Amino acid sequence: MNDRPSDARFPREFSVTQTHAFHQVDVFSSQPFKGNPLAVVCDADDLSDAQMAAFASWTNLSETTFLLKPTVDGADYRVRIFTPMGELPFAGHPTLGSCHVWLAYHGKTGMQDIVQECGAGLVRIRISDGRPAFAAPPLRKSGSVDAETLATVAAALGVASSAIVDANWTDNGPGWLSLLLKTRADVLNIRPDYAALGHFQVGVVAPCTHEDEVETDFELRAFCDNCEDPVTGSLNAGVAQWLMGKGVAPQRYVASQGTVLGRAGRVYVEKLDDDIWIAGEVTGVIAGSVVI
Structure with missing residues (x-):
């Protein structure tokens, strides 16, 4: 040494x-x-x-x-x-x-x-x-996304407005803007136009169902800096705070990420008292x- x-x-x-x-x-x-x-x-x-x-x-x-x-x-x-x-x-x-x-x-x-x-x-x-x-x-920026920004991001991702359940800022530092989509297939079918996406750091999430035949509760993808990040702790942290606050996510769940990239990322999320832990x-x- x-x-x-x-x-x-x-x-x-x-x-x-x-x-x-x-x-x-x-x-x-x-x-x-x-x-x-x-x-x-x-x-x-x-x-x-x-x-x-x-x-x-x-x-x-x-x-x-x-x-x-x-x-x-x-x-x-x-x-x-x-x-x-x-x-x-x-x-x-x-x-x-x-x-x-x-x-x-x-x-x-x-x-x-x-x-x-x-x-x-x-x-x-x-x-x-x-x-x-x-x-x-803690989130540095939260709340709803304005219509113009949402339209720009949705078009860059090729996501139809009918597939979007909700959108929110989930920024805990990197600047995340997150979309909640209807189905896991909606998430996996995204083919982003990074030039159109520009400076936006975007996460997408959807619940998994029995029909998806996966052992996880949510599927996520992260698009940032002209690429897709395989598995993203900060995004999962922000999304957990948002979805738990909305009552969409339980206080303990497992998320999968990286599927399209051939990865098998698993993020374990749990809320204990006032803290949300990302493992x-x-x-x-x-x-x-x-x-x-």
Whole structure:
């Protein structure tokens, strides 16, 4: 772990500082390659913002996280979350995946309650049925969607107005706007026009029925940044707050996401007292070291 490669192996423009433990995990799936991948770099306190951003761009995953020592009382660890384009204050699957790696890396797998420090503040995490779960953050924007915006989004998704049951802002940071559709088939049949969708970050959800022959209660899809996200913790958190508030969703359910992409994401949602917890399996795929 502490052996440093000779300078001859690296171009002059790279400053080799340290070898870091590195993990890549699959979040929201008990099967490798069926969830949402996440790269995690441990003991990253010595890395600069530029180094973190460059490595996250290189992995080309939706998110890469860096584990650091906490800077505030009450936190067990600190995480910084980067996309290939920049840093995020909070995201769902990076929170669960980072917690899983931190617990294993530090031999704390028996802990049941963890506090993560991130750009959005302190996030409570608990272990529920062997799965990490985060407490859904409060919505920054909620309420109905204006008719013009709804028409634009529906047209970009190719969704007929007759298939839309309701629409609401479910923004807990990324800017989510969510549509409740009538059937699971309505969700799975969407073929988005990303150019027409523009800057909107859109989630769609529909209840599953016995006719769907699936073991989950809801089907979701997430369209953001000109692509479809396989499994999305922040969207599921916002949708849960909305649907439970409407009385559409029970206080405990399982959602599936990523079906169209060939994934098998499963999100476990539970309301306890005033908190809604978003949980998912985390499966290790790659473990090793990286020089940054």
